[in-house]
Amino acid sequence: MARIARSILRRLEYEVGSGSNGFIDGDLVEFACFAHDIGNPPFGHAGERELNRLMKEHGGFEGNAQSLRIISEIAWNNRGIKPTKVAIDSILKYKRSWSAIEEPAEQRAKFLYDYQEALIEQLGFGPNRVIECQIMDLADDIGNALIDFTDGVRSSIISTESVMKWRADYGEGSDEFAVKNIKSAFEAGVMERFASVRVGDCLKNLHILGDLFRNSLSVSLREPYQSFIRTLKKINSSLLFQDPEIRSNDNVGAFKIRTLFEVFVRHYCDKPNDRLVDSGIVPADWHARIEQSSTDAERLRHITDYLAGMTDDYADMMFEKAVHSAL
Numbered sequence: 001m002a003r004i005a006r007s008i009l010r011r012l013e014y015e016v017g018s019g020s021n022g023f024i025d026g027d028l029v030e031f032a033c034f035a036h037d038i039g040n041p042p043f044g045h046a047g048e049r050e051l052n053r054l055m056k057e058h059g060g061f062e063g064n065a066q067s068l069r070i071i072s073e074i075a076w077n078n079r080g081i082k083p084t085k086v087a088i089d090s091i092l093k094y095k096r097s098w099s100a101i102e103e104p105a106e107q108r109a110k111f112l113y114d115y116q117e118a119l120i121e122q123l124g125f126g127p128n129r130v131i132e133c134q135i136m137d138l139a140d141d142i143g144n145a146l147i148d149f150t151d152g153v154r155s156s157i158i159s160t161e162s163v164m165k166w167r168a169d170y171g172e173g174s175d176e177f178a179v180k181n182i183k184s185a186f187e188a189g190v191m192e193r194f195a196s197v198r199v200g201d202c203l204k205n206l207h208i209l210g211d212l213f214r215n216s217l218s219v220s221l222r223e224p225y226q227s228f229i230r231t232l233k234k235i236n237s238s239l240l241f242q243d244p245e246i247r248s249n250d251n252v253g254a255f256k257i258r259t260l261f262e263v264f265v266r267h268y269c270d271k272p273n274d275r276l277v278d279s280g281i282v283p284a285d286w287h288a289r290i291e292q293s294s295t296d297a298e299r300l301r302h303i304t305d306y307l308a309g310m311t312d313d314y315a316d317m318m319f320e321k322a323v324h325s326a327l
Contacts, residue, residue: 002033004199005139011203012135012219024131024217025086032090032136039066041308042315043253050254051304054261056105058297060098065112066308067091072119074305078289085123090132095120131217138219142202145232146195152240153191160186162239170238177224178231201225256319257307263322264303269296279325281318282306 009026040063041047051061072080072088094110097117101108112120129137152158160183167179185194205225210216221229240246267276268290277287286306293299310318 001136001139001143002030004143004203005029005033005135007199007203008135008139008206008219011206012208015206015208016217024135028086028090028132029135031087032132033139035071035087036064036067036091036093036136036140038070039063039068039308041066041257042310042312043250043257046250046253047257047308047315050257051261051308052108053106054258055300055304058300059113059115060105060108060111061304061308062094062098062109062111062113064091064093064110065098065116066305068112068116068119069305070309077285086130086132088119088123089125089130090136092120092125092133093129093137095125095127131219134217134219138221141229141233142199142221145229145236146198148236148240149232150191150195152236153194157243157246158235158239163235166235166238170234174224174227175231175234178228178235181228182235198228202229253312253315256315260307260315260319260322261303263325264290264307265300268299268303275325276322279321281321281325 006026006029009024009029012024041051041061043050048061048063055061068088068091070080071083071091075081092112094112096111097114098108098111099114101111149158163179163182163186167175171179181198182194185191190197202221202225205222207220207222207226209218220226264276264282267273272291274287276282277284282290286302290299290302290306293302307315
């Protein structure tokens with residue numbers, strides 16, 4: 001993703017002119033690419049949805065909000081990484097708070113935690129994304145759509161037949177360009193190069209608005225490539241993410257997150273004790289952080305912090321230890 005973002009930046013500099021190099025920070029773009037997803041929990045979107053459901057009475061959970069929480073607060077022993085104003089703004093894909101969304105609590109998405117609103121106001125951020133964040137988000141969209149699609153092809157979940165059936169059942173006129181490209185790539189036997197070639201095509205079809213003032217710049221894809229990426233995402237959603245095995249894995253991941261959360265709540269909120277730290281399930285520093293919380297809501301947020309910081313493998317291991325400890 002960072003490589004795609006760097007390529008977008010170089011293309012943008014070429015299109016706008018060499019003067020753009022002075023106000024679009026390539027290092028900041030790369031930081032945004034690496035930092036904006038560090039708040040994502042184990043088991044991908046399934047883990048994120050489950051933590052959001054579990055925290056629905058306490059301000060929810062959202063990966064981008066968690067990324068901000070990590071870099072500004074809880075990294076480096078609760079000090080944050082001391083980010084600059086522009087570093088914070090570069091990762092903020094969303095700027096509305098959890099309470100500002102009208103949907104039912106567990107269905108809310110793409111938000112910041114309510115208390116983070118004070119930081120946003122203090123720093124004086126506008127409602128729009130800065131150009132570095134736009135570049136990061138566009139690279140994320142392009143990369144994820146193509147990577148997920150090629151993963152589906154490699155696993156034989158996505159094929160010419162399944163794509164054509166999807167077009168017949170759900171396709172719209174704007175999907176034709178992508179469907180024809182996919183069909184041609186399958187028929188020519190060049191699907192292994194599909195992602196890299198289409199990344200190059202997207203980079204040649206950037207739509208840039210504004211002048212040399214950074215706050216006026218916006219970047220997106222021109223048609224038909226904007227529709228191309230949108231169609232890939234729809235195909236991935238219908239064919240890949242609805243595959244029974246993929247959904248089964250998502251359900252297992254959500255179950256493990258839920259079980260760990262409930263075990264932690266039992267040991268830190270319902271009947272506080274030292275069993276989890278004594279059994280090695282919780283490190284001593286996290287045990288102290290959770291235990292010393294002044295309210296249950298704060299304690300739950302710290303529990304969520306710890307769970308969200310796990311990798312899939314680490315969460316699997318902690319799940320086994322937690323189940324064993326419970327027994």
